[in-house]
Amino acid sequence: MAYKKTNFFNYLYILPVVILVAFLYLYPIAYTVYISFTNFNLYHFFEYQWVGLSNYITVLTGGTFWQVLANTAIWTVGSLAPMIAVGFLLALILNQKDLKGRTVFFTLLLVPWAFPAFISLIVWQGMWNWKYGIVNKVLAMFGIRPIDWFDIVPMAWVMLILTNLWLSFPYYTSVFLSALQSIPEELYSIAEIDGASRLARFRYITLPLMRRTIAFVAIGGFTFTWNNFYPIYILTGGGPGNATNILVVYAYQAAFNNSLYNFAAVYSVIDAVILIAMAVIMLKYSGVLEAIT
Amino acid sequence: MKVWDVLRLGISYVILAVSAVIAVFPIYYIVITSLSDIPTIASISVNSLIPQPRGLSLEAYKGILFENPFFLWLRNSLILAGSTVAVTILLAFLSGVALSRLNVPGKRALMVTVYVLTFFPMTVTVLPLYLMFATLHLINTYYGLILAYSSGTSIYGAYLVKLFVDSIPREYEEAAMIDGLSRFGAFMRILLPLSKPVLAFLGLLAFMGAYTDYAMANVFITSSNMWTLTLGMWYLSFINRSTLYNVFAAFAVLMGIPIMAVFLAFQRYLTRMYTMSGVKG
Numbered sequence: 001m002a003y004k005k006t007n008f009f010n011y012l013y014i015l016p017v018v019i020l021v022a023f024l025y026l027y028p029i030a031y032t033v034y035i036s037f038t039n040f041n042l043y044h045f046f047e048y049q050w051v052g053l054s055n056y057i058t059v060l061t062g063g064t065f066w067q068v069l070a071n072t073a074i075w076t077v078g079s080l081a082p083m084i085a086v087g088f089l090l091a092l093i094l095n096q097k098d099l100k101g102r103t104v105f106f107t108l109l110l111v112p113w114a115f116p117a118f119i120s121l122i123v124w125q126g127m128w129n130w131k132y133g134i135v136n137k138v139l140a141m142f143g144i145r146p147i148d149w150f151d152i153v154p155m156a157w158v159m160l161i162l163t164n165l166w167l168s169f170p171y172y173t174s175v176f177l178s179a180l181q182s183i184p185e186e187l188y189s190i191a192e193i194d195g196a197s198r199l200a201r202f203r204y205i206t207l208p209l210m211r212r213t214i215a216f217v218a219i220g221g222f223t224f225t226w227n228n229f230y231p232i233y234i235l236t237g238g239g240p241g242n243a244t245n246i247l248v249v250y251a252y253q254a255a256f257n258n259s260l261y262n263f264a265a266v267y268s269v270i271d272a273v274i275l276i277a278m279a280v281i282m283l284k285y286s287g288v289l290e291a292i293t
Numbered sequence: 294m295k296v297w298d299v300l301r302l303g304i305s306y307v308i309l310a311v312s313a314v315i316a317v318f319p320i321y322y323i324v325i326t327s328l329s330d331i332p333t334i335a336s337i338s339v340n341s342l343i344p345q346p347r348g349l350s351l352e353a354y355k356g357i358l359f360e361n362p363f364f365l366w367l368r369n370s371l372i373l374a375g376s377t378v379a380v381t382i383l384l385a386f387l388s389g390v391a392l393s394r395l396n397v398p399g400k401r402a403l404m405v406t407v408y409v410l411t412f413f414p415m416t417v418t419v420l421p422l423y424l425m426f427a428t429l430h431l432i433n434t435y436y437g438l439i440l441a442y443s444s445g446t447s448i449y450g451a452y453l454v455k456l457f458v459d460s461i462p463r464e465y466e467e468a469a470m471i472d473g474l475s476r477f478g479a480f481m482r483i484l485l486p487l488s489k490p491v492l493a494f495l496g497l498l499a500f501m502g503a504y505t506d507y508a509m510a511n512v513f514i515t516s517s518n519m520w521t522l523t524l525g526m527w528y529l530s531f532i533n534r535s536t537l538y539n540v541f542a543a544f545a546v547l548m549g550i551p552i553m554a555v556f557l558a559f560q561r562y563l564t565r566m567y568t569m570s571g572v573k574g
Binding site: 010011013014016017018020021024025027028029031032035089090093094096098099105107108109110111112113114115116117118119120122123124125126127129131132133134137138141166170174175178223227229230233247248251252255256261264265267268269271272275276279 | 298301302305306308309312313315316317319320322323333334335337338339342384387388390391392395396397403406407409410411412413414415416417418419420421422424425440441444447448451501504505506507508511512523526527530531538541545548549552553556557560564565
């Protein structure tokens with residue numbers, strides 16, 4: 001009897017989260033899925049009907065969706081690779097015991113992460129300006145002619161990825177640094193006595209022990225960057241045209257600039273389905289899921 | 294060997310110095326601009342970024358504080374962020390402790406659900422919430438936004454508190470319960486003080502989320518006396534083109550530097566928590 005009573009109260013503690021999940025996640029998600037099968041938009045605001053798969057057919061047979069999907073992949077992989085590489089390199093550098101001023105450098109490198117990203121992005125938006133921006137003015141000192149970062153598509157990608165690199169590398173550096181510092185010092189000294197070179201020590205001690213951290217960070221970074229809204233929304237707004245637009249920004253603009261709720265819902269649903277599928281595959285092969293439950 | 298060490302350290306210092314300059318530059322740029330008499334972005338040059346003592350002025354700050362409704366926006370932002378912190382900590386603590394300590398059928402399913410939910414783009418929930426709040430008359434209220442902000446952080450927070458409380462030995466509360474404390478009492482008197490680090494971290498995360506949000510505030514707020522700092526900043530930098538650039542810079546400094554200071558003051562502790570959670574803010 002006493003056991004049953006505790007069990008009932010146990011539910012009361014979890015209730016708030018269950019309610020939140022149900023009303024602020026599950027219900028809205030179900031609603032979005034429903035809207036994606038209707039013609040609910042600016043033109044059918046008060047009377048909308050079930051239209052079956054027709055929104056999905058319109059989206060999947062049009063060119064915009066595939067371009068935006070490809071952009072999302074470029075954005076995610078293009079941002080993630082340099083972020084992990086730079087983060088790892090700086091962590092390795094900061095982990096050298098004979099380096100002086102490590103704390104000072106580390107603190108300075110954390111600044112982009114510490115400053116609110118929303119503000120930094122508006123500041124960067126001004127700095128990349130073609131005519132007046134400080135980036136082109138600095139480049140001019142090296143004799144480089146002004147680059148139109150916003151209207152030339154490859155340059156827009158360079159701008160977006162560099163800005164995202166600036167925003168995100170401190171996170172990767174600090175995660176990698178704390179993982180490197182948790183590797184026992186003795187492993188290295190034993191290997192050194194055995195005559196292993198610096199490269200061999202890196203190859204056979206550091207890399208294998210870092211593999212799990214790298215996998216964990218890469219999966220987290222992938223899902224975060226895939227749906228990272230602000231950099232693209234603030235810097236290019238997806239432009240020129242939709243040349244740098246990604247799924248989440250496109251869906252937001254479709255809903256709140258153009259009132260095309262049905263298409264916004266289709267884009268959101270497809271975005272989530274693809275991301276979940278990829279995340280499940282990645283989690284399965286990395287063993288991260290066991291670590292979180 | 295000796296030559297190699299010198300070379301290695303030399304290259305390390307160069308890379309670190311260059312990275313540090315790039316990392317700090319935009320913040321330096323905005324601070325210097327806020328202190329200069331620079332009417333537009335066009336008048337900023339490489340030379341104007343080197344501070345001249347007689348060129349420094351506080352005009353831009355006067356412009357922000359007395360010619361723009363900065364304090365109204367600040368008040369709105371602080372009310373939203375403060376309430377979000379309170380709601381988040383309360384809900385995340387109770388549910389996180391329960392997830393860690395109590396036997397509830399379906400616990401694992403709930404944890405996986407919560408984890409998978411973090412994969413959904415915010416547009417999936419913002420659109421229905423907008424429509425839902427419109428029928429409930431929660432548009433243009435603090436409640437709607439506080440609910441929207443704290444839903445994400447408290448669910449993620451419950452998961453984080455669970456991971457943290459898992460590392461506290463059960464014997465602590467069990468001993469207290471033998472001494473006559475109720476289970477709830479044990480949670481509040483024993484686990485709550487021990488969870489302070491994770492709750493502080495969560496509070497900062499919730500504060501940052503609400504304080505720097507634009508996407509949701511832009512949707513849920515339409516009347517200008519409800520504007521937050523982020524909406525005000527968007528207006529000053531993109532809509533109202535007559536805004537002086539130094540005024541915008543001063544705004545960025547006033548809004549951003551306090552957050553940066555708090556973050557750097559707690560950096561050691563924050564980076565440890567971020568590593569544990571594996572998610573970035």
